[in-house]
Amino acid sequence: MLIIYIMDKINKIAVIGLGYVGLPLALLAEEKKFDVIGIDASEGRIDQLKKRISPIDDKDASVRLKKTKIKFSTDFTLVRDVDIAIICVPTPVHEDKKPDLSIVESATISTAKHLRENALLIIESTINPGVCDELLIPIIEEQTKLKVGKNLHFAHCPERINPGDQKWHVGNINRVVGANSEEALDLAYAFYSQLIDGEIKKMASLKEAEAVKIVENSFRDINIAFVNELAMSFSKLGINVVNVINGAATKPFAFMPHFPGIGVGGHCIPVDPYYLIEYAHNNGFEHRFMSLAREINENMPAYCIELVETELEKQKLGDLKGKKVTVLGLSYKPNVGDMRESPATKTIKILKEKGAEVTTFDPYFVDKSTAKSLDEALRSAEVVVLATAHKEFIDAGENIINSGAKIVMDGRNALYSQAKNINNKVYLGVGVTS
Numbered sequence: 001m002l003i004i005y006i007m008d009k010i011n012k013i014a015v016i017g018l019g020y021v022g023l024p025l026a027l028l029a030e031e032k033k034f035d036v037i038g039i040d041a042s043e044g045r046i047d048q049l050k051k052r053i054s055p056i057d058d059k060d061a062s063v064r065l066k067k068t069k070i071k072f073s074t075d076f077t078l079v080r081d082v083d084i085a086i087i088c089v090p091t092p093v094h095e096d097k098k099p100d101l102s103i104v105e106s107a108t109i110s111t112a113k114h115l116r117e118n119a120l121l122i123i124e125s126t127i128n129p130g131v132c133d134e135l136l137i138p139i140i141e142e143q144t145k146l147k148v149g150k151n152l153h154f155a156h157c158p159e160r161i162n163p164g165d166q167k168w169h170v171g172n173i174n175r176v177v178g179a180n181s182e183e184a185l186d187l188a189y190a191f192y193s194q195l196i197d198g199e200i201k202k203m204a205s206l207k208e209a210e211a212v213k214i215v216e217n218s219f220r221d222i223n224i225a226f227v228n229e230l231a232m233s234f235s236k237l238g239i240n241v242v243n244v245i246n247g248a249a250t251k252p253f254a255f256m257p258h259f260p261g262i263g264v265g266g267h268c269i270p271v272d273p274y275y276l277i278e279y280a281h282n283n284g285f286e287h288r289f290m291s292l293a294r295e296i297n298e299n300m301p302a303y304c305i306e307l308v309e310t311e312l313e314k315q316k317l318g319d320l321k322g323k324k325v326t327v328l329g330l331s332y333k334p335n336v337g338d339m340r341e342s343p344a345t346k347t348i349k350i351l352k353e354k355g356a357e358v359t360t361f362d363p364y365f366v367d368k369s370t371a372k373s374l375d376e377a378l379r380s381a382e383v384v385v386l387a388t389a390h391k392e393f394i395d396a397g398e399n400i401i402n403s404g405a406k407i408v409m410d411g412r413n414a415l416y417s418q419a420k421n422i423n424n425k426v427y428l429g430v431g432v433t434s
């Protein structure tokens with residue numbers, strides 16, 4: 001009953017920030033019969049969207065975009081008559097890994113000052129506990145004439161989208177919502193229940209909802225760091241870590257397999273833990289475990305290159321200076337054209353610093369600075385580093401392994417079975433040996 005009552009009051013929504021999170025959300029809301037406005041600070045992005053060109057690598061969004069009636073604009077005043085405004089702008093870290101909240105802060109202000117009384121403002125961007133209560137609500141109240149919890153409703157619903165995932169998408173991933181008033185919580189709950197075919201869980205506070213997202217991604221970062229550490233240890237002990245993980249995964253409870261690799265990328269996992277690390281630090285607690293996980297995962301590109309250097313030495317081939325090294329894969333994860341925080345970038349940087357002549361190839365990013373095909377990339381390579389397990393590379397695994405390269409460093413253990421079959425002696429994996 002409450003949902004029907006509330007849904008009668010919600011017709012028009014605005015999504016602010018039309019990237020990997022905001023655009024699929026806006027398109028889903030339109031499909032669910034909401035009247036949607038899409039706002040973005042980037043004129044280039046709005047121009048693209050007006051031409052129905054998707055700025056993100058998301059097949060479903062590209063298809064829906066062709067038929068959408070959503071009004072796209074850079075004009076924040078358009079939020080003045082919406083019932084709900086949802087902020088989906090980036091929350092990156094600075095060079096020194098400290099959280100950069102300036103974008104979410106400015107987008108929140110730009111939006112809040114145009115909202116009508118009693119509208120609901122939702123933050124979907126990933127933020128650490130305390131950002132809503134201690135940063136956003138005070139600045140909204142200071143810079144607008146609105147009182148959060150009285151004449152402006154406010155909620156947080158962290159997005160969990162996993163770009164490229166065919167099974168779990170914006171329309172069916174469970175959500176958590178938090179708010180600082182019963183009414184805002186009910187409104188947000190009713191809205192997401194209408195939108196999403198999944199469970200919507202009410203959290204007791206904004207802080208809890210904020211913490212959920214950081215905990216999820218830190219959990220993954222820590223588990224990956226654990227298996228990366230095992231990979232480094234087991235390679236000295238002559239144990240194949242992937243076989244061990246697959247063995248442990250036969251336990252039907254209390255074990256969740258994670259696999260080692262050249263590094264962790266994307267907008268979330270290598271970024272979000274720093275938000276909690278910093279917030280806890282500022283409040284007198286040091287997250288040693290989370291910080292160590294970040295350190296281990298950040299070091300994986302360097303570790304993989306060290307393996308190559310050791311092998312070069314073993315083969316009496318000198319060091320990386322002047323060596324022709326081909327890096328396969330620029331995306332941070334397979335089968336997606338997204339380079340954000342990709343470990344490939346760091347790998348390339350280290351190789352160049354060591355004097356290697358680096359060629360790159362990724363089927364998702366072909367331009368003047370890259371090879372145009374896998375064949376071209378492999379042609380004169382002395383060392384190949386596989387940084388992303390794109391399907392194209394796995395399908396061409398034998399070509400990669402049998403190329404003229406003296407060393408194939410498989411940073412994703414993606415070609416292991418193919419390397420094993422042909423018993424290639426220069427194949428290096430992460431915690432696996434051929």
Ligand SMILES: NC(=O)c1ccc[n+]([C@@H]2O[C@H](COP(=O)([O-])OP(=O)(O)OC[C@H]3O[C@@H](n4cnc5c(N)ncnc54)[C@H](O)[C@@H]3O)[C@@H](O)[C@H]2O)c1
Nearest residue numbers: 017018019020021040041042088089090091107125126159
């Ligand atoms: N990408 C993911 O897989 C993912 C998953 C879950 C959560 N998140 C979180 O969601 C948030 C958004 O991430 P994303 O991946 O969609 O980012 P994105 O970079 O793909 O898109 C962000 C959009 O916001 C726009 N923007 C920047 N500043 C703005 C401003 N001041 N006002 C209006 N628009 C502005 C940008 O132009 C861009 O279009 C982040 O907090 C991220 O951590 C991302």
